[in-house]
Amino acid sequence: MDTRHCRLPPTRHGLLLVALLSLACSGPLPPTQLVFLTQPGRATVGTRLAPAIQLKALDAEGMPVSGVTVSLSLETNPGQGTLSGSTTASTNAMGIASFEGLSIDSRGMGYTLAARAEPKDARALVTVSSPFAVFLLDQQQPSTSSEAVSAIGGESEQKLAQVVTAGSDGYLGEVALPVSCASGELRVEIRGVQGELPDGTLLASRTVPSTGLPSSDEFTRIAFPEPVALSAGTRFAIVLSSSGDCGLRQGPVGNPYPGGDGFFDSRPNAPGEWVPLSIGDGRSDLPFQTFLL
Incomplete structure (x- = not known):
């Protein structure tokens, strides 16, 4: 007892x-x-x-x-x-x-x-x-290279972008990326698409300090303060830039994601000149995931 x-x-x-x-x-x-x-x-x-x-x-x-x-x-x-x-x-x-x-x-x-x-x-x-939220994993290209990393920021001020086609109606609340930063901040933007390229229409953004990102290259979910309303079939771009030195794990060689391609904007090219990723080593897409409410 x-x-x-x-x-x-x-x-x-x-x-x-x-x-x-x-x-x-x-x-x-x-x-x-x-x-x-x-x-x-x-x-x-x-x-x-x-x-x-x-x-x-x-x-x-x-x-x-x-x-x-x-x-x-x-x-x-x-x-x-x-x-x-x-x-x-x-x-x-x-x-x-x-x-x-x-x-x-x-x-x-x-x-x-x-x-x-x-x-x-x-x-x-x-x-x-x-209270908590339950998201729908809408679009993804989850494959990554075990070695290759694309720079974001740095001396070349490189930006990366991935064009995505929404698969469902909803509100884009988060993206996930295999990204890490040694210094500075990572800026993640959702932009409109003109033709096949990112345009100047800013739909949402989030700035994350390097201390807020893991040191590993695992997928990290990044939430936007204001979700973006999307309809199925809408094309948009995930655009990445940095005030410091960040890196994104590269995708595989080939074109695994059919809903859009990846691009880079890097000096000494003129700012805003988006170049297809595939011109380098044949890797057409960035790794990413998008989550809808």
Whole structure:
């Protein structure tokens, strides 16, 4: 029996009285709080929520309670999505319930999760997560070269661009790029397209300091303050520039993405003169991913 909740008064009558009083102890207190240890972050349609969602059950004294069954459901459902995966878990010895492998099958902004527990002989507990977004991975060219890197900025003030064709109606909220910076800032712009080339119409932008980018060349998601409304078939350009020294992992040789090509603008060429990437070593496309709401 867990007697940490017993209130045994001091006694001089020996162990017998203590033992008798212990019979009145009720064991662990029931849970009175259910809190999110890990809140859901931005997610992608059909992929698991990461990191795994965790909740903790606590009693009135703030101690963890084990063996509490917790269930998750969609509380706010802006995209009329379905929450898939194991949505029920029990708290462990530390009072923690973990939910791995959860996913949502529809995009939307402002999803929330409701966690519920109905312990025996205690009132039901309900808590709601912070809002989060679920994006649709719309377009991508995910292949990268294991060695080659294209410079962004530097002495040549090089800019890179990739023309993309939207596959669905929606709002472009994020792009992902295998980019890193040694110094300065990375500027990511979404621009219009005239013919086959980026034009001067600025649709969205985001500036990221080098300290905000990983040192590795893994894909990093970059969010825009104001999503861009797109219709299926709309062409736009992802344009990259830097005030310092950045680099983007190159794509493979060939033309793997059919919705547009990659370009560079570099000194000593005249500013604004976009040259096809393929002129160099036959690599027609940059690695990228686009995410719609």
